[in-house]
Amino acid sequence: MTTRLPAAVLWDMDGTLVDTEPYWMAAEEELVGSFGGTWTHDDALQLVGSGLWESAAVFQQHGVDLDADTIVARLTERVQQQLNEFGVPWRPGARELLEALREASVPMALVTMSIRSMADDVIRQIPFAAFDAIVTGDSVENAKPHPEPYLLAAALLGVDIVDCVAFEDSPTGVASAAASGAVTVGVPNILSLDDAPATVLWSGLEGRSAADVAALTDLRKASA
Incomplete structure (x- = not known):
């Protein structure tokens, strides 16, 4: 060999x-919820490994009334906050x-x-x-x-x-x-x-x- x-x-x-997947899932649920929508664990699993801009279109379909760049920025900022609070x-x-x-x-x-x-x-x-x-x-x-x-x-x-x-x-x-x-x-x-x-x-x-x-x-x- x-x-x-x-x-x-x-x-x-x-x-x-x-x-960090739990951090992303929490950020996603907060984002969709802030627009009155529902985001389930199964919904989150469908996006694991996907690109952020591709995922942004899914959030828009769930009622997030923001452009893709803003969605990516908000999700990333929230995950970074969790990294700072809870560590890597x-x-x-x-x-x-x-x-x-x-x-x-x-x-x-x-x-x-x-x-x-x-x-x-x-x-x-x-x-x-x-x-x-x-x-x-x-x-x-x-x-x-x-x-x-x-x-x-x-x-x-x-x-x-x-x-x-x-x-x-x-x-x-x-x-x-x-x-x-x-x-x-x-x-x-x-x-x-x-x-x-x-x-x-x-x-x-x-x-x-x-x-x-x-x-x-x-x-x-x-x-x-």
Whole structure:
């Protein structure tokens, strides 16, 4: 078995590195409720992993009488307030695996559909320079599940996407990473990935090492 590390590791943020989905769901419920509408947990689940501007159209359908940019700004501001109040809820093992890969000199990119200011808030909580490139929802034309975010990340790093490993927690994100050609690791959080096109499923990141990530390079042919 090869032990060669991937050319790069590409990370989703919300739900994969940090468990911020409850923050987003609370912000969504508050927003829709402020316009007299009802927003259920099932409604929120339908948007997990989606782009913010694509999600804005759904909120408008639920009675939010604001333009898309204002919706995105209000949701992001509310989530950032919760981050400041309650802290960044890292998923178990996430920071440790980031640090192990950084110590192994593996290039890494953050690939999130949150906007840049939100990503920066989370990145500031990491006590080392974790990412060599950052792709956010306001830097792409096509949000996940389109492959553009992951293809852009690989281009920014100067590597071939098929030599990369991507970590995702949602069906939408897995679809994006898999369509790009990356070896795609599904790490389920609040949604099942049983039917998602992940190359492999991990139950979590806790206890995982750079060697575990290196072993994934054997799965490249299967993901092509």
